[in-house]
Amino acid sequence: MAVFSDSIHFFTTILLFLNFITISHCMESLEAQALIAFKNQLKDPMNYLDTWSSSLPPCQFHGVTCDSNSGEVIGISLVNMSLSGSISPSIASLRSLASLDIGQNSFTGTVPDELLNCTKLQFLNLSTNGLTGHLPDLSPLTSLRVLDVSSNGFSGDFPAWVGRLTGLVELGLAANGFNEGEIPESIGNLKSLTWLFMNSCNLRGEIPASIFQLTSLGTLDFSMNRLIGNIPSSISNLRNLFKIELYQNNLTGVIPPELGSIPGLREIDLSRNQLSGKLPAELGFLKNLTVFQIYRNNFWGELPSEFGDLKFLNAFSIYENKFSGVFPANLGRFSPLNSVDISENNFSGPFPEYLCQNNNLQFLLALNNSFSGEFPDSYASCKSLMRFRISQNGFTGKVPDGLWGLPSAIIIDISENYFSGKITTAIGISTGLSELSVQKNNLYGELPAELGNLFQLQKLIASDNSFSGQIPAEIGNLNQLTSLHLEGNEISGFIPSQLSMCNRLADLNLAENSLSGTIPESLAMLTSLNSLNLSSNMLTGSIPDELQSLRLSSLDLSMNQFSGRVPPALLVIAGDEAFDGNAGLCIDDLTDNRVNSLLSVCSFRDGHKNNSKKRLVYMSILFVMIVLSVGLAFASFKSFKLEEQRKKKDMEEGSEEDTSWKLESFHPTEIDAEEICNLDDDNLIGDGGTGKVYRLDLNKNRGTLAVKKLSKGKGEQVLMTEIDILGKIRHRNILKLYACLTRGKVNFLVFEYMPNGNLYQALRREVKVGKPELDWNKRYKIAVGVAKGLMYLHHDCSPAIVHRDIKSSNILLDEDYEAKISDFGIAKVAENSELTSFAGTHGYIAPELAYSIKLTEKSDIYSFGVVLLELVTGRGATETIYGEGKDIVYWVSRHLDSEKVQQVLDKKVSISMEVDMIKVLRVAILCTTKLPSLRPTMRQVVNMLIDADPCNSITTRKDNCKD
Numbered sequence: 001m002a003v004f005s006d007s008i009h010f011f012t013t014i015l016l017f018l019n020f021i022t023i024s025h026c027m028e029s030l031e032a033q034a035l036i037a038f039k040n041q042l043k044d045p046m047n048y049l050d051t052w053s054s055s056l057p058p059c060q061f062h063g064v065t066c067d068s069n070s071g072e073v074i075g076i077s078l079v080n081m082s083l084s085g086s087i088s089p090s091i092a093s094l095r096s097l098a099s100l101d102i103g104q105n106s107f108t109g110t111v112p113d114e115l116l117n118c119t120k121l122q123f124l125n126l127s128t129n130g131l132t133g134h135l136p137d138l139s140p141l142t143s144l145r146v147l148d149v150s151s152n153g154f155s156g157d158f159p160a161w162v163g164r165l166t167g168l169v170e171l172g173l174a175a176n177g178f179n180e181g182e183i184p185e186s187i188g189n190l191k192s193l194t195w196l197f198m199n200s201c202n203l204r205g206e207i208p209a210s211i212f213q214l215t216s217l218g219t220l221d222f223s224m225n226r227l228i229g230n231i232p233s234s235i236s237n238l239r240n241l242f243k244i245e246l247y248q249n250n251l252t253g254v255i256p257p258e259l260g261s262i263p264g265l266r267e268i269d270l271s272r273n274q275l276s277g278k279l280p281a282e283l284g285f286l287k288n289l290t291v292f293q294i295y296r297n298n299f300w301g302e303l304p305s306e307f308g309d310l311k312f313l314n315a316f317s318i319y320e321n322k323f324s325g326v327f328p329a330n331l332g333r334f335s336p337l338n339s340v341d342i343s344e345n346n347f348s349g350p351f352p353e354y355l356c357q358n359n360n361l362q363f364l365l366a367l368n369n370s371f372s373g374e375f376p377d378s379y380a381s382c383k384s385l386m387r388f389r390i391s392q393n394g395f396t397g398k399v400p401d402g403l404w405g406l407p408s409a410i411i412i413d414i415s416e417n418y419f420s421g422k423i424t425t426a427i428g429i430s431t432g433l434s435e436l437s438v439q440k441n442n443l444y445g446e447l448p449a450e451l452g453n454l455f456q457l458q459k460l461i462a463s464d465n466s467f468s469g470q471i472p473a474e475i476g477n478l479n480q481l482t483s484l485h486l487e488g489n490e491i492s493g494f495i496p497s498q499l500s501m502c503n504r505l506a507d508l509n510l511a512e513n514s515l516s517g518t519i520p521e522s523l524a525m526l527t528s529l530n531s532l533n534l535s536s537n538m539l540t541g542s543i544p545d546e547l548q549s550l551r552l553s554s555l556d557l558s559m560n561q562f563s564g565r566v567p568p569a570l571l572v573i574a575g576d577e578a579f580d581g582n583a584g585l586c587i588d589d590l591t592d593n594r595v596n597s598l599l600s601v602c603s604f605r606d607g608h609k610n611n612s613k614k615r616l617v618y619m620s621i622l623f624v625m626i627v628l629s630v631g632l633a634f635a636s637f638k639s640f641k642l643e644e645q646r647k648k649k650d651m652e653e654g655s656e657e658d659t660s661w662k663l664e665s666f667h668p669t670e671i672d673a674e675e676i677c678n679l680d681d682d683n684l685i686g687d688g689g690t691g692k693v694y695r696l697d698l699n700k701n702r703g704t705l706a707v708k709k710l711s712k713g714k715g716e717q718v719l720m721t722e723i724d725i726l727g728k729i730r731h732r733n734i735l736k737l738y739a740c741l742t743r744g745k746v747n748f749l750v751f752e753y754m755p756n757g758n759l760y761q762a763l764r765r766e767v768k769v770g771k772p773e774l775d776w777n778k779r780y781k782i783a784v785g786v787a788k789g790l791m792y793l794h795h796d797c798s799p800a801i802v803h804r805d806i807k808s809s810n811i812l813l814d815e816d817y818e819a820k821i822s823d824f825g826i827a828k829v830a831e832n833s834e835l836t837s838f839a840g841t842h843g844y845i846a847p848e849l850a851y852s853i854k855l856t857e858k859s860d861i862y863s864f865g866v867v868l869l870e871l872v873t874g875r876g877a878t879e880t881i882y883g884e885g886k887d888i889v890y891w892v893s894r895h896l897d898s899e900k901v902q903q904v905l906d907k908k909v910s911i912s913m914e915v916d917m918i919k920v921l922r923v924a925i926l927c928t929t930k931l932p933s934l935r936p937t938m939r940q941v942v943n944m945l946i947d948a949d950p951c952n953s954i955t956t957r958k959d960n961c962k963d
């Protein structure tokens with residue numbers, strides 16, 4: 001009996017055991033299937049998921065963890081594995097999943113509702129992916145401790161349901177595209193929260209008081225939202241806070257002194273708000289403070305001297321406030337300061353001595369204050385210093401010798417002070433230097449030959465001092481140099497031919513010195529040169545023809561003693577002004593550029609044998625064209641290293657933002673990517689088909705730029721076309737493209753800014769009632785300018801460029817009403833001109849294009865004719881009074897039929913101009929002839945327009961023409 005019962009027991013045990021195996025086997029395969037289905041939704045370029053196959057048990061899959069008792073899958077960790085694809089709904093089968101961590105991949109699509117079946121979930125990290133759509137309400141997952149969905153593309157309403165997840169310890173919702181909304185009061189229910197990360201969540205309104213009851217909070221981050229209101233004194237309830245990030249909001253009021261009573265506070269960033277008042281002395285009681293950033297606010301008064309007692313301070317950035325008075329003398333004395341930016345305040349008195357006391361200082365930026373006296377010697381031994389900028393202060397005396405020799409320095413900028421003394425040979429130690437700016441001081445002596453050791457140097461700006469002696473030939477060693485400014489000194493001797501070895505030089509200015517001798521022909525080897533100014537020296541000889549091969553945007557050779565013939569291509573680029581004040585210069589009769597030229601035509605004896613001379617000139621023009629068209633292909637758009645380009649705010653702002661800018665620069669303008677990114681809708685100046693255009697005033701009066709932000713989709717093509725064309729061509733009547741920036745998916749084109757807007761607007765503006773802003777002389781000047789720009793595109797570019805969208809709103813006007821053709825977004829190089837898609841603007845499109853005939857320059861000429869009609873009539877290209885589907889060409893032709901020519905002329909423009917206006921009207925009519933073959937070429941148009949010059953007309957008083 002006992003035996004029997006024993007064996008029964010044995011059997012049941014066996015049965016139970018077998019049963020258990022099948023159940024767990026079954027479960028295992030269900031989980032394996034779910035995981036493999038999960039994997040099947042993914043691309044795994046690095047093969048991290050190779051072990052995820054049916055031949056292995058799921059607990060051996062890479063990144064999968066199982067419960068050691070039950071064998072069930074409880075964790076998936078696939079952080080930063082370059083995975084893409086969507087989250088499979090199969091996840092629902094993982095009933096015991098407690099932790100899902102797929103952060104820092106490229107997951108896309110939506111979060112499946114099936115995630116709600118994983119009711120055991122405690123840890124969910126989906127951050128830094130490309131997930132989109134509505135985030136499902138996860139509040140039923142009441143076990144959640146950590147929820148991080150930051151840095152995705154989630155949309156819809158702000159997930160206010162998080163307020164019900166009362167077990168949460170960490171919550172990250174930052175950087176998503178939620179609808180604008182307020183911070184839900186209910187976040188205050190999450191009493192266990194230690195980490196709250198809601199950066200860039202489109203939040204507005206005030207911070208609810210309930211937040212200040214979360215006494216466990218260590219990190220509070222509401223930065224980059226639109227929050228308003230004050231920082232309440234109840235913030236001191238947050239006894240465990242060590243990091244507070246509220247930068248870039250719209251907070252007002254003062255910093256409450258109570259903030260200074262949070263014992264463990266280490267990092268404070270309140271930058272970019274509208275906070276004001278004095279800093280409370282209590283901040284100096286924060287013994288563990290390491291980072292203190294409050295730049296771009298309205299704080300004023302003196303800094304509390306208590307900051308001088310801090311022992312852990314590492315980063316201190318308070319630029320762009322209104323602080324004044326003497327700087328705390330002890331700041332940095334006991335702290336391992338690494339970066340200090342106190343620029344753009346009004347500190348006065350002596351400069352503090354101890355910022356580099358602990359030999360850790362890399363960034364010292366104190367530009368634009370009122371510091372005075374000698375600069376302390378203590379910095380001469382600051383070997384760690386990388387960025388050293390103290391420009392625009394009132395420093396006097398000599399620069400401490402050691403300050404020239406900073407072995408780690410990338411930038412030394414002491415410009416716009418009253419420093420005297422020499423640049424000493426110690427400069428040869430600063431071999432990492434990329435920028436040396438010493439302009440506008442009282443420095444003197446010779447430039448040391450050791451400058452030639454600075455192989456990384458990109459900018460050498462030493463203008464407006466009293467340097468003398470010769471330009472050291474060693475500068476020719478600097479093959480990274482892009483800008484060399486020595487203007488406004490007392491430098492003498494020859495221009496060293498070695499300069500031609502600086503093959504990246506884009507900007508060379510040696511004006512206002514006492515240089516003599518000739519221009520070395522070898523300067524023509526500087527294929528990157530964009531801007532050349534040698535004006536106001538004592539240079540002699542002829543202007544080398546070879547310079548015509550350069551792609552210059554600006555040239556000034558005025559006020560020298562040059563003689564002989566002006567190379568014709570240089571005259572096209574720079575105009576007369578560039579050659580003023582050289583009594584011996586003359587121009588060829590050949591150029592089409594006689595309009596308003598004050599230069600005399602070279603007389604017969606200038607050319608030895610006139611005919612062969614002419615042929616030579618033709619040949620050289622041809623040569624230039626060939627060089628231009630071939631050379632351009634590789635005449636590299638230089639990629640500036642942005643790191644070196646950024647002005648000063650690098651370490652503050654760069655840290656939280658995507659810094660992966662791509663910058664292509666076509667011009668030596670100093671482009672600051674951060675400035676360009678912060679476009680303000682208040683400064684919107686245009687919103688065209690291809691993108692929005694903003695006006696951008698550069699900081700510190702560095703001028704104004706126009707920035708076009710390209711809308712997605714069409715943007716890419718437009719970008720490529722504009723860069724392709726505008727990056728290469730140079731003409732005074734074509735808008736200059738300075739740079740192209742790419743940040744992520746957004747592209748920016750940076751152009752010169754045109755204060756008088758476009759022709760369409762200008763034609764409609766009045767200086768007073770009935771008196772248009774554009775009188776006939778201005779309109780004529782605009783007509784000729786546009787014509788010359790088009791002539792350049794059609795005749796001087798090889799292959800020719802057809803703009804395809806000439807219209808008054810694409811013609812911009814600078815401060816002198818010089819016309820600039822813009823918007824090359826749909827332009828074509830005539831060579832590959834199979835016109836398949838419809839382009840252009842109604843009212844300006846030549847009739848033949850309506851039937852899509854092959855594209856030629858003649859269609860631009862038609863559009864130009866329409867612009868001339870607008871100038872003459874003051875009317876728009878299309879207006880309802882012309883009748884249904886009719887345009888200005890039809891309207892004018894009808895009036896001409898009836899012989900009432902005067903009636904089409906703009907009555908607001910003086911009657912005395914009628915004769916000249918009719919001459920231009922004739923040109924307009926020729927240009928808008930229906931048959932393309934009968935339209936004149938742009939070269940003929942320019943000649944006809946020159947004959948219509950009101951300044952040569954008897955009816956005009958000469959003084960109207962001088963401007």
Ligand SMILES: *[C@@H]1O[C@H](CO)[C@@H](O)[C@H](O)[C@H]1NC(C)=O
Nearest residue numbers: 046079080081082103104128
């Ligand atoms: C992600 O992985 C790459 C390469 O495996 C590594 O270079 C990078 O530092 C990782 N990123 C993070 C944030 O861990």
Ligand SMILES: *[C@@H]1O[C@H](CO)[C@@H](O)[C@H](O)[C@H]1NC(C)=O
Nearest residue numbers: 089090091092093114116117
């Ligand atoms: C998820 O849960 C719902 C209800 O709680 C249930 O009807 C559904 O079958 C579950 N899905 C899976 C795949 O288990």
Ligand SMILES: *[C@@H]1O[C@H](CO)[C@@H](O)[C@H](O)[C@H]1NC(C)=O
Nearest residue numbers: 226227228249250251252274
């Ligand atoms: C910030 O506040 C100021 C004044 O309080 C207001 O003029 C401005 O529009 C606000 N800016 C934003 C982005 O809300």
Ligand SMILES: *[C@@H]1O[C@H](CO)[C@@H](O)[C@H](O)[C@H]1NC(C)=O
Nearest residue numbers: 262263264265287288289312
């Ligand atoms: C300050 O930091 C030190 C070391 O990091 C730490 O031991 C100390 O507890 C901190 N003080 C406070 C008040 O949190």
